[in-house]
Amino acid sequence: MSSNDTDTVLRAILRDVLGLGDEQVAGFDGDTGLFGSLPELDSMAVAGLLTEMEDRLDIVIEDDEVDGELLETYGNLLAFAEAKRAA
Amino acid sequence: MIAAWTCPGPAGPSREYALAIDRQRPLRLLVVPALFEEANRTRRMLAEMMRRLDAAEIDSFLPDLPGCNESTQDFATQSLSAWRGAMEAAAREFAATHVLAIRGGALVPPDRLPGVVYEPLKGQSILRQLIRARILASREAGRQEEGKGLVAEGKEHGLELAGYRCGALLIAGLESAVAQDEGRRVVCQAELPGAGLWLRSEPGESPGQSEALAKIIAAEIGA
Structure with missing residues (x-):
């Protein structure tokens, strides 16, 4: 799997969780703010997001790996997902 | 559209509500909702699906699980077996012939009713x-x-x-x-247009998914 695939899958997950269109999530860049910038991403929504990442990216995310920084921007979340898949 | 039914509970029976489309037709579908927040996220899609089933000559009933929504029962006293018993009681009172269980609702459907299970999970x-x-x-x-x-x-x-x-x-x-999916038709999200509404951080709706799910149910239960 190339990193591009992780990017595509992650954008699709955010599209489904946030109820956005493909064009909107295509406009996300590394600095796009997530948790803290998007009020609908409360703890329950983040828990759902992480579960969906585990399912679709075939990774396991430990609870202690999740902190505010990870979810701060799209770039941070993508870098985490790519590192997990490479592990 | 709002019906009442008698639900067993730890402090005795309570009267609970159900969203109902009842025209005394032979095909009568009990809809067992998803659990926790997923119930809210999928409710508008299910209500629209019930209207599509009405057009297909199928009656349908979406009861509240005791302890949820307007229920007079205390959520803290609930268990999966209490919810299963509640859905048995609702199925009896509404004379349901079939069941649709959504997501975690598939953990608590009434026994013996045939029907459809939509994206069940453990x-x-x-x-x-x-x-x-x-x-x-x-x-x-x-x-x-x-x-x-x-x-x-x-x-x-x-x-x-x-x-x-x-x-x-x-x-x-x-x-x-x-999930209690034995003998029931399991519907996967890939059969409907778009992603599951339970994933959404805010409740949404999807007329296309309501229509597709209604069609699958109508085909399955023989309308």
Whole structure:
């Protein structure tokens, strides 16, 4: 799997969780703010997001790996997902 | 459109509500909702699906699980077996001929009714997500908690998860429950247009999904 695939899958997950269109999530860049910038991403929504990442990216995310920084921007979340898949 | 039914409960029977489209037709579908927040996220899609089923000559009934929505019962006293008993009672009172169970609702459908199970999941998956949300929320508030300890505490004393005061029996039930899909048609999300609405961080709707699910049900139960 190339990193591009992780990017595509992650954008699709955010599209489904946030109820956005493909064009909107295509406009996300590394600095796009997530948790803290998007009020609908409360703890329950983040828990759902992480579960969906585990399912679709075939990774396991430990609870202690999740902190505010990870979810701060799209770039941070993508870098985490790519590192997990490479592990 | 709002019907009442008698539901068993720990403090005696209560009268509970159901969204109902009842024209005394032979095909009568009991809709067992998803659990926790997923019930809210999927409700508009299901209500629209019920209107499409009405057009296909199928009556349908979407009861509240006791302890949820306008129920007079206390959420903290609920368990999977209480919800299963409640859905049995609703099925009897509405004379349901078939069932549609959604997501975690597939853990508590009435026995013996044939029908459809939509994207069922294990109780363990539901519990894991609720525990994870609790850990994240606690961390935001500056408290460190961990999953195994929370589950152990929950099975003994109950636990507040995502704003729900879950009793010890509910936690223990979720930990081991599996979907009751035996003999029922399992509908996967790939059969409907778009992603599952339970994924959404805010409740949404999808007329296309309502229509597709109604068509699958009508074909399955012989309308």
